[in-house]
Amino acid sequence: MSFSEMLAVLIGCVFVNNYVLVRFVGFEHIANDSKKNAKYNAKVSLLFTLILVIATTITFPLDKWVLIPNGFEWARNLVYVLVIALSVFLVETLIMKRTAEWLKYDSINVVLNSVVLGTLLFNQSYNYDWLTSYFAVIGTGIGYFLVATIVSGLRKRIDMKAVPESFRGVPIYLATLTILSLAVYAFA
């Protein structure tokens, strides 16, 4: 892929093909976490991007040179999940504890966030090459931050309004995501 195509993938992952709003990954974490501010969302998005970069570095060669040539595609999910767990462990021990304690986050929440596994699986299904996968991963990180920040801002406003009882909580957040998703759909 040429550099301009890679840039298109990055911008696509932020707006047009935002994995949260178009591919439905990770929105439940955004709605649960969205009482936090933009700084918190930036921290979480940076953490996800970091983990995704490490996971992509491991999964891409594993997929290309081990799983596919040997017919082990059936084990892809398990391998990806284990690689994510390993990446979280690496980030926790090498980065969080030594240099960036401010990056501390509940590790099980990172592993269970479907945006991490989803991004790896979608990158694989779109047949992105190694370098393009990094662009997609960075785009996903920025896209996640964008959606999380908008939802947290909207949620503060929604919580102050008189919402019909049945729509309080989960349904109103889904309605909010509908409008956001419509906005993103307009880019396509």
Next chain:
Amino acid sequence: MEEKYRKILVEVIFLGLTPALAATINSISAISMGVGIIFIMVMSTLTMRLFRSFVTEENKYFVTLVVTTLFASIFQMVTEAYFLDAYKNIGVYIALCSVNMMLFAVSNGATKKEEKGIVVKAFLFSLAFCVIIFIVGSIREIMGVGTFLGQVKDIPVKFFADNKVLILQKAPGAFMVGSIVTALVAFVLKKTGKNKEAK
């Protein structure tokens, strides 16, 4: 259903929606995903229950993750082999069931000794979830395409076949119908809860 489970059902549905919303593009995909969730949830809960004496506090998250992923992979392979049409729509999302918060929470709960009848509860939760995503999928298919059970029976719905609500076949439509159905579920659960209290 016990009161505490009724209260958390809407939250649980929300936590499980990640793979499910994408699968609700039509009723057959929705029911395939629903069956998948029943299979993964019941089997992983049963496995965790059977091997709970080997699971310690330190390794329980890891074991739950591996067990859930294994059953998600099994279901993915079976779908790919026998139901290729459904697999084309929901393939990646079955894999995402491995990190589904709803499945994980219930399977993880199976390791607690004080939890009784957890497998039955897991079955009922996943069955309720299956019904809900089938409703979402049916609404999206009927109003968005104008058919019902499209890949199997293909029952036309004339009014909507002439007046398709195309946005329902896209991502915003999934969120919209998901929002309305979860609000309805919350309303129904609240009403039934009140009626039981009155009795």
